[in-house]
Amino acid sequence: MRHLLSTKSLNRDDAVTLLDIAEDMADVANREVKKLPTLRGKTVVNLFFEDSTRTRISFEAAAKRLSADVINFSAKGSSVSKGESLKDTAQTLAAMGADGVVIRHPASGAPQVLAGSGWIDAGIINAGDGTHEHPTQALLDAFTIRRRLHGPASRGRGLDGVTVTIVGDILHSRVARSNLWLLNTLGAQVTFIAPPTLVPADTSAWPATIGYDLDAAIDAGPDVVMMLRIQAERMNAAFFPNSREYSRRWGLDDERFARLSSHSIVMHPGPMNRGLEISSAAADSERSTVREQVANGVSVRMAALYLLLSGDREDH
Numbered sequence: 001m002r003h004l005l006s007t008k009s010l011n012r013d014d015a016v017t018l019l020d021i022a023e024d025m026a027d028v029a030n031r032e033v034k035k036l037p038t039l040r041g042k043t044v045v046n047l048f049f050e051d052s053t054r055t056r057i058s059f060e061a062a063a064k065r066l067s068a069d070v071i072n073f074s075a076k077g078s079s080v081s082k083g084e085s086l087k088d089t090a091q092t093l094a095a096m097g098a099d100g101v102v103i104r105h106p107a108s109g110a111p112q113v114l115a116g117s118g119w120i121d122a123g124i125i126n127a128g129d130g131t132h133e134h135p136t137q138a139l140l141d142a143f144t145i146r147r148r149l150h151g152p153a154s155r156g157r158g159l160d161g162v163t164v165t166i167v168g169d170i171l172h173s174r175v176a177r178s179n180l181w182l183l184n185t186l187g188a189q190v191t192f193i194a195p196p197t198l199v200p201a202d203t204s205a206w207p208a209t210i211g212y213d214l215d216a217a218i219d220a221g222p223d224v225v226m227m228l229r230i231q232a233e234r235m236n237a238a239f240f241p242n243s244r245e246y247s248r249r250w251g252l253d254d255e256r257f258a259r260l261s262s263h264s265i266v267m268h269p270g271p272m273n274r275g276l277e278i279s280s281a282a283a284d285s286e287r288s289t290v291r292e293q294v295a296n297g298v299s300v301r302m303a304a305l306y307l308l309l310s311g312d313r314e315d316h
């Protein structure tokens with residue numbers, strides 16, 4: 001694998017292989033076993049043009065547990081604020097010998113531009129681009145679902161027949177898009193539930209059911225209920241009813257949480273707006289995988305870095 005830019009371009013074998021390698025990495029990721037020497041001598045740059053807590057720290061931990069050197073770059077406080085272009089930033093990183101670049105950018109498609117540019121010869125990982133994709137988030141979500149459902153017998157398996165209901169701001173969510181493609185490739189059935197104003201205008205090519213009624217979706221007893229963050233920074237008042245109305249109709253509040261089927265798990269990629277899209281009782285319950293998702297993110301990102309940066313990189 002040369003770059004990891006989207007889940008839409010991952011086939012089932014590649015996705016399952018990555019999840020299996022993440023299983024192999026888990027003891028190191030969780031610090032039960034010492035770090036591995038696999039990427040000693042390699043340099044990974046975290047190139048973040050948008051804020052992040054989980055993804056940036058998780059990639060840093062993953063790279064360090066594989067013994068890579070890590071350089072953290074934040075656009076705030078850099079020469080980007082003086083107008084420096086992505087090209088000049090990339091060429092600066094190339095001159096410093098970056099082997100891998102983990103990029104988060106507000107523009108959809110920025111990681112693809114970097115990967116195809118020739119400005120830098122490095123493995124590129126998309127850590128979230130605009131409203132387009134966030135592939136490692138979807139991979140860690142799939143890893144978390146697979147572990148909850150199959151435990152130690154997860155290896156080699158997809159998510160065939162698993163029902164996943166994804167709720168909230170679909171319009172602006174790169175997490176929703178990456179999960180849509182990956183979950184479908186792994187055999188799961190995806191339902192999106194959202195206010196009509198927070199669904200893209202054309203979803204005809206999406207392999208998902210679209211609905212607007214969260215109570216009906218919960219009564220259907222899905223295996224997974226994944227709540228999404230309301231992305232206030234990407235929307236104006238025309239999209240958003242108001243907080244109380246949103247919470248009443250599309251929030252996983254205490255009453256809906258109590259009605260969930262006994263086998264359903266609750267997911268959220270974070271950061272959470274507690275009391276808006278999810279109640280604290282739901283977020284902090286034993287059914288919630290929120291903290292597992294964060295922990296599993298290190299294993300999955302170790303697997304991605306390993307596939308891209310160990311040995312000779314292959315075109316993919």
Ligand code: CP
Pocket residue numbers: 051052053054055056128137269270271
């Ligand atoms: N889930 C996620 O991408 O979180 P951060 O924005 O904190 O990285």
